[in-house]
Amino acid sequence: MAKILKSCYCGFCSGVTLAIKKARKASAGGNIYTLGPIIHNPQVVENLRRNNIIDQSGSPAKISSGSCVLIRSHGIPLHIEKELENKNCRIVDATCPKVKKAQEIFSRLAERYGRVFIVGKKTHPEVKGIISRAPRKGIVLPGPKEAKKIPSGKKTGIIAQTTYRREVFFATVFEIIKKFDVVEMHNTICQETICRQEELKKLAKKVDVLFIVGGKNSSNTKRLFELGRELADAYHIEIPSEVLPSQLKGRENIGIATGASTPMEIVEEIEKKIQKLTKSK
Numbered sequence: 431m432a433k434i435l436k437s438c439y440c441g442f443c444s445g446v447t448l449a450i451k452k453a454r455k456a457s458a459g460g461n462i463y464t465l466g467p468i469i470h471n472p473q474v475v476e477n478l479r480r481n482n483i484i485d486q487s488g489s490p491a492k493i494s495s496g497s498c499v500l501i502r503s504h505g506i507p508l509h510i511e512k513e514l515e516n517k518n519c520r521i522v523d524a525t526c527p528k529v530k531k532a533q534e535i536f537s538r539l540a541e542r543y544g545r546v547f548i549v550g551k552k553t554h555p556e557v558k559g560i561i562s563r564a565p566r567k568g569i570v571l572p573g574p575k576e577a578k579k580i581p582s583g584k585k586t587g588i589i590a591q592t593t594y595r596r597e598v599f600f601a602t603v604f605e606i607i608k609k610f611d612v613v614e615m616h617n618t619i620c621q622e623t624i625c626r627q628e629e630l631k632k633l634a635k636k637v638d639v640l641f642i643v644g645g646k647n648s649s650n651t652k653r654l655f656e657l658g659r660e661l662a663d664a665y666h667i668e669i670p671s672e673v674l675p676s677q678l679k680g681r682e683n684i685g686i687a688t689g690a691s692t693p694m695e696i697v698e699e700i701e702k703k704i705q706k707l708t709k710s711k
């Protein structure tokens with residue numbers, strides 16, 4: 431049987447754990463709605479739905495007046511929060527404290543410099559929520575390539591999406607530093623994201639193949655997978671049925687790492703599937 435090595439940082443991060451705890455508590459009193467899935471795992475989202483925690487797929491228009499709404503760990507744009515308040519919704523704020531901190535730093539920098547760079551993905555809910563704190567003052571940069579095109583200036587601020595890759599953030603900061611006299615940089619990448627990325631680098635050296643487990647729509651899992659495949663033979667999977675015998679052929683050491691919103695139950699099931707497949711080799 432092959433040897434399975436798991437990252438020390440498998441399963442939910444503290445922000446996701448907190449959001450689920452708040453959602454479960456609030457749902458004891460009836461239905462609670464989220465604007466998008468609370469975590470990126472279809473099985474768990476379905477289980478939560480059966481327990482009154484219902485995803486309304488990002489649209490506040492679908493929420494009826496007076497409903498209870500949970501703000502996910504990513505946070506939400508201010509104008510949507512206002513819209514929900516105007517509908518007299520009861521809001522349960524489960525924004526991760528680290529995301530809140532990034533929102534506050536962004537607002538402060540926007541006031542100080544009038545323009546702030548956010549290294550991240552423009553369409554990510556967290557980035558949309560951050561930018562909404564000072565509309566037209568935030569510029570999203572996916573990486574150093576885009577930073578090279580920015581015209582030079584005097585002073586600016588720069589932060590990161592909390593789940594972005596550290597190397598990409600620093601490479602982007604390096605390009606911005608070349609163009610401005612003063613750059614106030616805040617590394618807002620959360621420590622848990624950094625630990626997962628660093629642990630993956632160590633794990634990749636010890637294994638023949640890596641399984642990165644998490645939602646295909648989960649940004650932090652995608653970042654981990656990007657890193658994983660630079661270092662080893664890697665597969666991004668969501669569920670045990672995606673583990674195939676061909677991926678395990680001739681492999682002795684198999685690594686498993688997860689995104690921040692992957693439940694441990696799925697990891698255990700994947701472990702069992704790998705054991706079963708490698709036992710029968």
Ligand code: SF4
Nearest residue numbers: 443445526528592620
């Ligand atoms: S990955 Fe970090 S910032 Fe994002 S929810 Fe988890 S703890 Fe919070």
